[in-house]
Amino acid sequence: MASKSWLNFLTFLCGSAIGFLLCSQLFSILLGEQGDIPPNVLHNDPHARHSDDNGQNHLEGQMNFNADSSQHKDENTDIAENLYQKVKILCWVMTGPQNLEKKAKHVKATWAQRCNKVLFMSSEENKDFPAVGLKTKEGRDQLYWKTIKAFQYVHEHYLEDADWFLKADDDTYVILDNLRWLLSKYDPEEPIYFGRRFKPYVKQGYMSGGAGYVLSKEALKRFVDAFKTDKCTHSSSIEDLALGRCMEIINVEAGDSRDTTGKETFHPFVPEHHLIKGYLPRTFWYWNYNYYPPVEGPGCCSDLAVSFHYVDSTTMYELEYLVYHLRPYGYLYRYQPTLPEDTLKEISQANKNEDTKVKLGNP
């Protein structure tokens, strides 16, 4: 009798222990569904497009890092503002109806605000975003056609509003201040364009589409003219190569965009892919495409980098934070790029009462 009730009691205890454990296990399994972040896909073709998204988590909201301007009370932006007025850049971002909310939105929330003028180019017009409708189809084989139409649109409506015309993708991150520093040494009336220079197929090289490229005003005029006079073909499935061929035909020079220490400024990948030795396998196309000797590790990338590509939404905000916000207080950077001479003169004229060096503090 006693043993039976004791057995019952034991079973009861067993049951409660199992019930308890089962519940907690179930709960942790349900929560543990986070899963690993899919590794960054290495695009095995220089002209690979990003139509396939690997269904990565797409960010719903938007972040405005400039909301807390009080953190920047000690910041002196005179030189950046001076360059903004002197080196006017119009940016147009290649996007599509499917990507306005997924990608272009985050471009708009971050670097696009620093362009003198920004346009989002899509196949269809979207008045709310706003996006320009190029009246083309979407798809990889339409890219060159979209590029031509976009430049034609810019030429028709905004030629006199800027000196330089930048094309970027909706997964490119561009640091406009550094682009202005690069371009400040050149005359927009010269026929020249800059980007990440690749060597195959075109004698003077051509610029990677994804890393972004920027045309001088003269280059834009000649490019648009080339289609009116049939100097360049309209059809190609490889946008950047076709543009590069056209540039060579119309005698627009492929410029050297490296900084004064020879480090690249336009990048076809995110920083991690360039900084980590061995990340890009030796058999990868990149090593044979780069016009200048390619470097991996810390020498890969200029302190004054202009662009990165294959940047997902989270990384857009991370780059925005690293470039414009997070800083090591009081740090004396190793690379001290020189200021454009006439800019320095203008600034000291504008601030006759203050000593320029004191005002600049730690560059």
Next chain:
Amino acid sequence: MVSASGTSFLKGMLLGSISWVLITMFGQIHIRHRGQTQDHEHHHLRPPNRNNILNTSKVILMELSKSIRVFCIIFGESEDKSYWAVLKETWTKHCDKAELYNTKNDNLFNIESNDRWAQMRTTYKYVFEKYGDNYNWFFLALPTTFAVIENLKYLLFTRDASQPFYLGHTVISGDLEYVTVEGGIVLSRESMKRLNRLLNNSETCADQSVIWKLSEDKQLAICLKYAGVHAENAEDYEGRDVFNTKPIAQLIEEALSNNPQQVVEGCCSDLAVTFNGLTPQKMEVMMYGLYRLRAFGHYFNDTLVFLPPVGSEND
């Protein structure tokens, strides 16, 4: 007979499940309640008042920046030797001195290789005995943490290391406020002194665990409390945490998923000191993003000057 034990088994399972649910629910309510009562006991520490600094002479400021000497303790676990190779080449170069302590370290951790609190006590004792005189701030971090030592020094430079400071990213658990080890733990020399006095002379700081094991960061807080040292949460001028227990990408994603329909303000402080959860590759990327990549034409009138370390490529 069988059916009787069967039903009692089922009854037992039911009771077990219900009790689990109740315990979890009450646990959550308890924590939330604590969080809401922003009691006066929650301590905050912010960077120095900018106006006060501007009036101090340049010479004094230079001397001050050199006088903040930070010793970095990397508190490793047994397999973490690979991390040390990367840490040595990245942010720890900016410490005045940095050392790794893990279970492979001769003699230090030979007792109880799983008892993190015992390992921590041994480490703090060793460091204080050997280095207590030459450094005035002691910063303990996990091997997955990235720290910006310049911003740490800026936070500390007007504080007197002969006062008991204990700061980082704090959490309140019951009536204990403690600095989480994931965010990094900063102790002034005075705090180290008091801690070591307790560790050497008494059993006060032995394991405080009752039912389940208390984490080593909680144990440290309990121990320091006996010595009159209280935790403070380090923040910037806007009250934002500068010690972070997560990587930047996660902080961004969390901020955005909490407010999907709105535009939120930036996730992180300009003068952040730590981020945690970084792989060795991400550490290299941080070195570039922090010490090199920047926007041309933006200058800061900083009162301290920190030179780059000698013989280094990535910063």
